[in-house]
Amino acid sequence: MNTAREPLIRLEGITKRFKNLTAVDRIDLDVFPGEKLVIIGPSGSGKSTLLRSINLLEEIDDGVIRFQGREVGYVTSHGRRHLDRPPAVCALRTEIGMVFQHFHLFPHMTVLGNVMEGPLIVRKMPLNEARQVATDMLSKVGLSDKRDVFPATLSGGQKQRVAIARALAMRPKLMLFDEPTSALDPELVGEVFDTIHTLADEGMTMIIVTHHMGFARELADRVIFMESGHFLAQGNPHEFFSVGQENERIRSFLNRLL
Amino acid sequence: MNRFYILISRVAVTLLFLWTLAGTGRALDSDALSRQAGELMAQGDLPGAVELLRQIPVPPKGADAGAFVASRMQMARIYVSLNEADKALAASREVLALFPDNSEARNAVAAIQKQQQSRWLSLLDDSRKFLPALLKGATMTLLLVLCTMLVSPLGGLLIALGRISTFRPLSAACWFVIWFFRGTPLLLQLFFIYYGLPAFGVTLPPLTAAVIGLGLNYSAYLGEIIRGAIQSIDQGQMEAAKAIGMTYGQAMRRVIIPQTYKRLMPPIGNEFIALIKDTALVSTIAMVELMRSADQLFNTYFNITALALAAAIYLLLTSIFTFIFEKIEYRAGIYEHR
Numbered sequence: 205m206n207t208a209r210e211p212l213i214r215l216e217g218i219t220k221r222f223k224n225l226t227a228v229d230r231i232d233l234d235v236f237p238g239e240k241l242v243i244i245g246p247s248g249s250g251k252s253t254l255l256r257s258i259n260l261l262e263e264i265d266d267g268v269i270r271f272q273g274r275e276v277g278y279v280t281s282h283g284r285r286h287l288d289r290p291p292a293v294c295a296l297r298t299e300i301g302m303v304f305q306h307f308h309l310f311p312h313m314t315v316l317g318n319v320m321e322g323p324l325i326v327r328k329m330p331l332n333e334a335r336q337v338a339t340d341m342l343s344k345v346g347l348s349d350k351r352d353v354f355p356a357t358l359s360g361g362q363k364q365r366v367a368i369a370r371a372l373a374m375r376p377k378l379m380l381f382d383e384p385t386s387a388l389d390p391e392l393v394g395e396v397f398d399t400i401h402t403l404a405d406e407g408m409t410m411i412i413v414t415h416h417m418g419f420a421r422e423l424a425d426r427v428i429f430m431e432s433g434h435f436l437a438q439g440n441p442h443e444f445f446s447v448g449q450e451n452e453r454i455r456s457f458l459n460r461l462l
Numbered sequence: 463m464n465r466f467y468i469l470i471s472r473v474a475v476t477l478l479f480l481w482t483l484a485g486t487g488r489a490l491d492s493d494a495l496s497r498q499a500g501e502l503m504a505q506g507d508l509p510g511a512v513e514l515l516r517q518i519p520v521p522p523k524g525a526d527a528g529a530f531v532a533s534r535m536q537m538a539r540i541y542v543s544l545n546e547a548d549k550a551l552a553a554s555r556e557v558l559a560l561f562p563d564n565s566e567a568r569n570a571v572a573a574i575q576k577q578q579q580s581r582w583l584s585l586l587d588d589s590r591k592f593l594p595a596l597l598k599g600a601t602m603t604l605l606l607v608l609c610t611m612l613v614s615p616l617g618g619l620l621i622a623l624g625r626i627s628t629f630r631p632l633s634a635a636c637w638f639v640i641w642f643f644r645g646t647p648l649l650l651q652l653f654f655i656y657y658g659l660p661a662f663g664v665t666l667p668p669l670t671a672a673v674i675g676l677g678l679n680y681s682a683y684l685g686e687i688i689r690g691a692i693q694s695i696d697q698g699q700m701e702a703a704k705a706i707g708m709t710y711g712q713a714m715r716r717v718i719i720p721q722t723y724k725r726l727m728p729p730i731g732n733e734f735i736a737l738i739k740d741t742a743l744v745s746t747i748a749m750v751e752l753m754r755s756a757d758q759l760f761n762t763y764f765n766i767t768a769l770a771l772a773a774a775i776y777l778l779l780t781s782i783f784t785f786i787f788e789k790i791e792y793r794a795g796i797y798e799h800r
Contacts, residue, residue: 290709298707308702312720312797322706354797
C-alpha cells in the first residue's frame with residue numbers, strides 16, 4: 205500500500221449522536237485507493253452508523269469528510285452547519301456505492317430494471333447505453349439469466365448480487381458493504397463472498413462492515429475493531445488475528461465468533 | 463221463570479234455524495245455488511257469491527253441463543273484477559278441461575293472459591318513456607365521476623406529499639385542507655361553492671362548482687390514503703434510491719410511489735364507488751344528473767319505475783367500476799405474482 209498517495213476518503217473527527225447515545229465518537233480514518241478495509245465489532249458499536257455517515261445517509265453532528273481531498277457533504281451558513289444542497293449530496297453518492305444488509309432491491313422493477321435505474325435516471329444515460337451497462341454488471345455478478353425476472357423470485361444470495369450490480373452500475377470509486385451476508389442463509393454466503401472477492405481483485409476500494417471473519421482474513425488490507433463509537437484496535441489481518449491479541453475485549457469477541 | 467223460557471225458546475229457534483240452513487244447503491241444487499249467488503252479487507258480496515258458485519259440482523259425463531259452465535265463467539268474471547287473474551284463469555280452465563272447444567272459456571283465458579302481459583308491457587312502456595331522460599342524467603353523472611377521478615388523485619398526491627414534507631408551513635397547510643374538507647359535509651361544501659362564492663364575486667357554472675366541490679373533498683380523503691401508502695413503504699427503499707444518487711423527487715417518482723399503487727387500489731376503489739353515489743348530492747346545486755332526472759320523472763308521473771331504473775343504472779355504474787378497479791389492482795401488483 206502506497207501511503208504517500210492521497211487518501212480516497214478521509215474522515216476527521218466524525219461524531220454522530222442519537223438522543224443520549226454517541227454512536228460514533230470523534231473517528232479519524234483514511235482509506236486509500238484500492239484499499240480493502242474491514243470493520244468488525246459487537247452490534248451497536250457504531251459500525252453501520254459510521255458507514256452510513258460516509259455517504260450522507262446519516263447526518264453527522266461534527267467532523268469533516270474529505271473525498272479525494274475535497275471537503276464534502278456539509279456547508280455552514282449563518283453559523284449553522286447543515287447538509288449541503290441536494291445536487292451536491294447526490295453527486296457524492298454517485299461516487300460511493302452502498303450495499304445493504306437487507307438488499308433493498310426495488311421490487312416493482314425487473315432485475316435489469318434495478319441495475320439500469322441509476323445509469324438511466326441519475327446519470328441520464330440513453331436507454332441503450334444504460335441497458336448495456338446493466339447487462340455488463342449482471343454478467344459480472346453472474347446473473348445474466350435472471351435479467352427479466354422480478355426480485356421476489358430470487359434467492360437471498362442472488363438478491364444481494366443484484367444489489368451489488370446495481371451499485372456497481374454507477375461506476376463508484378468506493379464501495380460500502382453494510383453486513384452484506386448477515387441476512388443470508390449460511391449456504392448462500394459463499395456466492396456473495398465470491399462476488400465481493402472478485403471485485404476486490406479488480407482493485408475496488410471498499411469498506412466492509414461484517415461479522416463474517418472470512419472477509420477479514422481473506423480480503424482485508426486492514427481490520428478495525430470498533431466498540432462504543434471508538435476504534436479499539438486496527439492492523440493488518442495477520443497481526444490482528446495472530447497471537448498479538450493482547451486486548452482482552454477483542455480476544456473475547458473473536459473467541460465468541462470463531 | 464219467565465227469563466228461563468225465553469232463553470230456552472231462543473236456543474231452540476237458533477238450533478232450528480241452523481238445522482234448516484244446513485238441510486237446505488245440502489239440498490240446494492245448481493239452479494238454486496246460482497240464483498242465491500246472483501242475489502249475493504247484487505248485494506255486493508262477491509267473495510260469498512264465488513263460494514256458492516264453487517259448490518256447483520262437476521256434472522257426470524253426458525249430463526247437462528250448462529249450469530256448471532255458467533258458474534265457472536261467472537267465477538272467472540268475479541275473479542277478474544277482484545284483480546285475481548290467476549284464480550280467474552283456473553276457473554276458466556276447469557271448463558276447458560271438460561270442453562276444450564268451449565269458445566267462451568277460451569276467449570276468457572286469452573283475455574286474462576293478455577291483461578297479465580300488459581302489466582309487464584306497461585313496465586316496458588314506462589321504461590321506454592323514462593330511459594332517455596335517465597340516460598342523459600347518467601351521462602352527466604358519469605362525466606362528473608370521471609372528472610373527479612381525474613382531479614382527485616392528483617390533488618390527493620399533492621396533499622400527501624405536502625403532509626410528509628419537512629417544510630412546516632406546507633405540511634400545516636395540507637393538514638388544514640384535510641381537516642376542513644373531511645370535517646364538513648360535502649353538501650355544505652357544494653352549497654358554499656355554488657351559492658356562497660357569488661357573495662365574494664365568484665360565480666361558477668354548476669358543472670364547474672360540482673367538479674371543484676367533489677374534487678376538493680375527494681382530494682382530501684385520497685390525500686390521507688396516499689400519505690398512508692407512501693409511509694407504509696419500507697424506509698430501506700428510500701435509502702437504496704438515495705444511495706445510487708437519486709434526488710428525493712426521483713426516488714419518490716421512480717421508487718416509492720409506484721410501489722404504493724397496489725396498496726392504494728382497494729381504498730381508492732372504495733372511495734370512487736362512494737363518489738359515484740355522492741354525485742347525487744350535486745342535484746341540489748342545479749345539476750341535472752341521474753338522481754335529479756329520476757326525481758323529476760317520479761314527481762311528474764308518480765311512477766316508481768323511474769326510481770327503480772335509476773337504482774339499476776347506479777348499480778350498473780358501480781359494478782363496471784368495481785370490475786375495472788380489480789383489474790387495475792391485479793396489474794399494479796403483477797411483480798408479486800410472477
